[in-house]
Amino acid sequence: MKNLVSIADLSREDALYLLDNAQQLAQVNDREVKKLPALRGKTVVNLFYENSTRTRISFEIAATRLSADVINFSAATSSLSKGESLKDTAQTLEALGADAIVVRHPMSGAAHQLAHRDWINASIINAGDGSHEHPTQALLDALTMRQLVGSNDDLAGLKVLIVGDIRHSRVARSNVLLLSKLGASVQVAGPATLVPAGFEKMGATISNSFEDSLEQQPDVVMMLRVQRERMQGHYMPSEREYTQNWSLSGKRLAMLKKDAHILHPGPMNRGFEISSEAADDPRAAILKQVSNGVAVRMAVLHELLAGERS
Amino acid sequence: MQRVVLDSGEIARALKRISHEIIEANSGVSDLIVLGIPTRGIHLANRIAKLLSEIDPNFTSDAGVLDITLFRDDLVAADRRIQPTVIPGDDIDGKVVVIVDDVLFSGRSARAALDALIDFGRPKQVKLAVLVDRGHRELPIRPDFVGKNLPTAVTERVNVHLAEVDGSDEVVISS
Numbered sequence: 074m075k076n077l078v079s080i081a082d083l084s085r086e087d088a089l090y091l092l093d094n095a096q097q098l099a100q101v102n103d104r105e106v107k108k109l110p111a112l113r114g115k116t117v118v119n120l121f122y123e124n125s126t127r128t129r130i131s132f133e134i135a136a137t138r139l140s141a142d143v144i145n146f147s148a149a150t151s152s153l154s155k156g157e158s159l160k161d162t163a164q165t166l167e168a169l170g171a172d173a174i175v176v177r178h179p180m181s182g183a184a185h186q187l188a189h190r191d192w193i194n195a196s197i198i199n200a201g202d203g204s205h206e207h208p209t210q211a212l213l214d215a216l217t218m219r220q221l222v223g224s225n226d227d228l229a230g231l232k233v234l235i236v237g238d239i240r241h242s243r244v245a246r247s248n249v250l251l252l253s254k255l256g257a258s259v260q261v262a263g264p265a266t267l268v269p270a271g272f273e274k275m276g277a278t279i280s281n282s283f284e285d286s287l288e289q290q291p292d293v294v295m296m297l298r299v300q301r302e303r304m305q306g307h308y309m310p311s312e313r314e315y316t317q318n319w320s321l322s323g324k325r326l327a328m329l330k331k332d333a334h335i336l337h338p339g340p341m342n343r344g345f346e347i348s349s350e351a352a353d354d355p356r357a358a359i360l361k362q363v364s365n366g367v368a369v370r371m372a373v374l375h376e377l378l379a380g381e382r383s
Numbered sequence: 384m385q386r387v388v389l390d391s392g393e394i395a396r397a398l399k400r401i402s403h404e405i406i407e408a409n410s411g412v413s414d415l416i417v418l419g420i421p422t423r424g425i426h427l428a429n430r431i432a433k434l435l436s437e438i439d440p441n442f443t444s445d446a447g448v449l450d451i452t453l454f455r456d457d458l459v460a461a462d463r464r465i466q467p468t469v470i471p472g473d474d475i476d477g478k479v480v481v482i483v484d485d486v487l488f489s490g491r492s493a494r495a496a497l498d499a500l501i502d503f504g505r506p507k508q509v510k511l512a513v514l515v516d517r518g519h520r521e522l523p524i525r526p527d528f529v530g531k532n533l534p535t536a537v538t539e540r541v542n543v544h545l546a547e548v549d550g551s552d553e554v555v556i557s558s
Contacts, residue, residue, distance in 0.1 A: 090464065097450075097465040106502040111453040139453070375453070379463060 074376050076188040076197040080208045080250040088212070088254060089227065091372050095216050096225075098375075099368035101138065112141035115378050118171040120162065121200070122148040122178045127339055127363070128200050128210075132175045135370035141378070144171070159183060160192050167193040173378055174198070181205035196377040204241045204303060210338055211247035213369040215255060217362050218293055221334045229256030234286050235277075236261075237297030237319060237346050239268045240308070244338045245297060249277045262286045263297075263319060266308045283319055287328040294329065295336040296321050296347045312345065320344075321351040334358050384558050388541075389531055391552035394514065397530030398427065401512050402434035404528050409479055412442035414507065416475060418449040420484045420496055421466045426547040427514055428483040444471045449482060454495035468499070476504040481528075485543040487513040490524035515554055517541050 074087065083091075101107055117136040119129050129145065136143045146166065157165075159178070166174060173196040176184050181203030188197040201207040218228055233252055239245045239261045252259045253276030261272050262280040272279060280286040287294075299315065309315045316322075321335065326348070329335075335347075335357040343349045351357065389397065409415055412435060419428025428446035435442040450466040482496050493511055500509060512528035517535045531554070535541060539558045546552050 094463070094465045097467055100467065104502065105504075109453040110498065375465075376463060379453075 076184075077208050077373050077377065078184045078188050078197060078199045079206045080211055080247045080254070081206075083208075083251075083254070085227070085254050088215070088251060091212060091369070091376060092216050092219060093225075094375065095212065095365070095368040095372035096219070098371045099216075099365060101371075102364065102368070107138055108140060109138060110140050111375055111379050112136065112139040115141040115172045116170050117141045117143050117173045117175060117374065117378075118166050119143065119145045119147075119200075120166065120174050120176045121146070122176075122183075123201070124149075125177055125201070127366075128177065131363070131366040132198075132200065132370050132374075135367050136374055138367070139371055139374055141172075141374065144169075159186065160190070163187050163193050163195075167195050171195050173374065175200045177201045179203055198373060198377065201243050203243065204246070204300075205243050206247045206250075207243040208247050208251075209366070209369055209373060210244050211251040212373070213362055213366045214244075214248055214295065214336060214338070215251055216365045216369055217336065217358055218252075218257075218334070220361070220365070221358060222292070227255040228252060231257040231293065232289065232291045233257050233259045233293045233295065234262060234280075234289075234291035235259065235295045235297065236283060236286070236321070237263050237267070238299045238308075239263045239272065239297070241267070241300040241303040242297050245272075246275070248295065249275045253277070260286055260289070260291070264309060264315070283325060284328070287325060290330050291333065292330070293334045293336060294321065295338075296341075296351075297338065298340065298342060299346055316345055319346065321347045323348055323350045326351045326354060329356065332356075336362055339363070385555055386557075387553050388533060388556050389515070389554035391546075394530070394552045394554065397514060398430050399434055401528045401530060402431050402438060405431070405481055405510070405512065406435065406439060408510070408527070412439045414478045415442060416444065416471055416478045416480045416506075417446040418470070418480060418482050418500075419446055420449055420451055420482065420492060422548065423485040423543050423545050424483045426545045427485060427512075429547075431481075431483060431512065446483070447471045449496055449499055451492060451495040451499050454498045455491070456495070457489075457491050468503075470503055474504060475500065475506045477507050479508045479510065480506045481510045481512050483512045485514050485545075486541050487511070487516045487524075487526050487529075488519055488541075490520045490522035493524045494522050514543055515541055 175198045177200040183202045184199035259277040419425035432446035448469040450468045510527040514530040516529045
């Protein structure tokens with residue numbers, strides 16, 4: 074494996090292999106010495122054209138734990154704001170010695186271009202491209218679900234409900250692809266304006282009522298952040314109506330199974346798509362997702378960068 | 384071309400001798416920990432731990448596992464699967480640790496094992512037990528307990544087959 078651009082590029086076996094390695098790497102967190110020498114001498118560049126604190130920090134910690142050097146390159150403070158093209162930036166970073174580039178970009182397909190245009194040889198990891206994909210988020214969600222249900226294999230039979238702004242969500246897209254690959258049955262729910270039809274082709278069922286979906290007793294409910302920054306035009310009548318229909322409120326929380334699990338990729342807007350009550354409920358595994366993020370990114374970096382590529 | 388250099392009887396005798404030597408070198412089994420390097424080192428370590436407890440009932444610990452994947456400098460695509468590391472009693476401080484592997488060749492696995500081990504504490508002594516020492520060291524590393532010294536050419540391959548993973552016990556050399 075040289076790049077990680079899309080979940081679609083992974084076979085079920087590839088995904089399980091990354092999850093198995095991530096599970097082992099998660100245990101490094103419990104050790105006294107948390108540093109491993111696997112990527113000593115490698116350089117990882119975080120190239121972020123969009124603001125993101127948690128994903129960048131997560132990649133930074135993952136790379137540092139594996140002894141790689143990390144350089145953060147963010148659009149606002151660099152020549153990117155002077156109009157340099159993606160190609161020139163990437164080639165410059167490679168000339169400076171980057172072995173892997175972790176890229177986040179507002180345009181869908183940016184990571185794919187970097188990986189497949191023959192501009193550079195460095196490994197590319199997609200850390201979110203527009204409304205397209207965010208593969209490491211899906212992997213960390215799958216790892217979290219495996220731990221929550223005590224599985225060392227796939228997620229066959231698990232009922233997962235993804236709620237909110239599906240249209241603009243790369244998290245939803247990557248998750249539907251990965252979870253279906255792993256045998257889970259996935260439903261996406263949200264206002265009709267924010268749930269595009271294409272999701273049925275990716276293996277998910279579509280619902281336009283949160284209540285109807287909850288009555289089907291999902292094992293996992295994943296709440297998505299409403300991506301106001303990607304909305305050009307009117308996708309919802311008002312925030313109040315959205316909250317009324319699509320927030321994981323106390324009332325809806327009460328409809329969940331006792332052994333259900335609540336996930337959220339963060340950052341949360343408490344009181345909007347998720348109530349404080351739900352965010353702080355013992356069934357919420359949101360912080361577990363954050364720590365699994367480091368383990369999954371370590372597994373991906375290790376797979377792409379360790380040793381000689383054969 | 385392929386020939387068997389150790390059959391199952393010879394492997395059993397070699398492990399028994401190694402176990403006696405470990406006890407003799409350590410003047411008993413106190414503070415002794417046996418760790419196997421995946422994959423086949425784990426099974427050899429399990430067998431040695433069982434033999435140790437048969438020879439001296441004071442040895443009650445199971446063998447552990449020392450994964451070296453993240454410490455190797457000779458990683459190839461095939462062996463990037465990370466195994467759990469299991470330290471019996473969760474503590475190696477002040478202990479005598481015997482690392483067990485199937486074949487000693489360049490010494491690079493043993494080097495990685497030493498690096499992996501010291502992240503868990505500070506053992507009193509670390510010793511190395513191998514079923515086969517085939518020579519051609521690239522690092523200043525020597526085994527303490529050897530099942531068989533096997534002169535080989537660099538181009539030859541030495542394969543250890545164990546009942547636990549391969550169905551039967553034998554050491555095969557092929558060119």
